[in-house]
Every structure is written in C-alpha cells, then in structure tokens.
Amino acid sequence: MTKKILMVLTGADTLTLADGSAHPTGYWVEEAAASHRVFRAAGFEVDIATPGGVAPTADPGSKEGQEELVAYLDGLGEALTKPLDLAAVSLAGYDAIYLPGGHGPMTDLAADSHLGALLTQALAADKPIGALCHGLAGLLSAGEAFAGRRLTVFTDAEERQALGERTPWWVESTLRERGAVVEAGEPWSNTVVVDGNLVTGQNPQSTVDTAKAFAAKLA
Secondary structure (H helix, E strand, C coil), X not given: CCCEEEEXXXXXXXXXXXXXXXXXXXXXXXXXXXXXXXXXXXCCEEEEEEHHHCCCCECHHHHCCCHHHHHHHHCCCHXXXXXXXHHHCCHHHCCEEEECCCCHHHCCHHHCHHHHHHHHHHHHCCCCEEEEHXXXXXXXXXXXXXXXXXXXXXXXXXXXXXXXXXCCCCHXXXXXXXXXXXXXXXXXXXXXXXXXXXXEECCHHHHXXXXXXXXXXXX
C-alpha cells in the first residue's frame, strides 16, 4: 500500500514584527516544492493541509529565482489551492507528518491546537515527523512534547541576518526553553539532524537532504 504524507503548510501571509509592522510572508517555495518532489519521486502520496483549509501563500521573497519550483507548485493545482482543513484531518489516514517553513508558521502553526494533537499522536505511534527551518515553530504547538529530542532549526544567528531584532520571537531559543536539544550548524549550512523518527533541517539549504532523510524513514 502506498504510504501517505501529511504536509502541513502555514495559512498565514503576514508576521507581526516586534515593532508592530506587518511583514509579508507565507510558506517558503523551495522547502515545500523540493520536498514534495522528493516524496513523489520516492513513490509516496502527499496531502497538503492548512489551518482552516485556506489557500496557502508563498513568501514573496522565496519566489525570487525559483521559477521552476514555482511552476512545479502551480502544477499541483487544487491539491495546493484547496488544501485540507487541518482541524478535519485524522492521523489514522497518514504514515507521517512534514512541516516546511517560511516565517508563516510563527504566526499560526506554533499555537495550532489541531496540529499539536496530530504531532502528539504521531509521537505516540512513532510515525515519522519532519520539519524544516521555521516549520519547527509548529512543533511548539505540542507543548513540551519534543523535550529531550535532538533537532536543528533556523537558528537565532540566521534570524539576526534575516529579520534581525524585528523578529517577534526566536524559534531556536523557544525550542531550547521547551527542552529540545538543538544542534545548530553554521549559518546557512546544509544541516540535517535525525533523532529516531524525527528528521529536521536547519534552513532552505538543507531542504533536499532533509526530505531524502525523511523519505528514508518511510521506505
């Protein structure tokens, strides 16, 4: 039977910065598209879900120079433009959960109770969980469920080069506060951490290797 992956994308298109301004964002094109392509090439089915089933928005900055990946996503049609409502998803229908990034997850996925429940259930069933870059903000929806787990994430050092002090909160620091064991690579390095069935990547540069390591857990 073909294995199925639930890819959870942010439904947010802005992030409120520390100065109160609205920063246009969404999901990161490379992280969603390149991962999806790896999974399909490996023979897996992929369903996309967002909070409320809203059509996800690509971070404007992530489209630059990525025409081929944007075209790949456009080719997904309604699978992307009419995603599943995260609140209506049952983990029973899936073999794994995967969370791409972009700053959007900091707005909605970090506190989404439905995602938190799915992640908690996946941990209990030892189903693979993958997360990339700011997608790891979504792990915070499960409270301290990832305490003691080894992982990597878009680092505070990288964030200082991205949003800087305008960032409303720091994903790496918050994960550490929740008890996660963060293994940070050099800024913008291809860094992947595998801890049992938890597979995480630090940044967009880590996308393909993270997706391949995640796919290997399902093979």
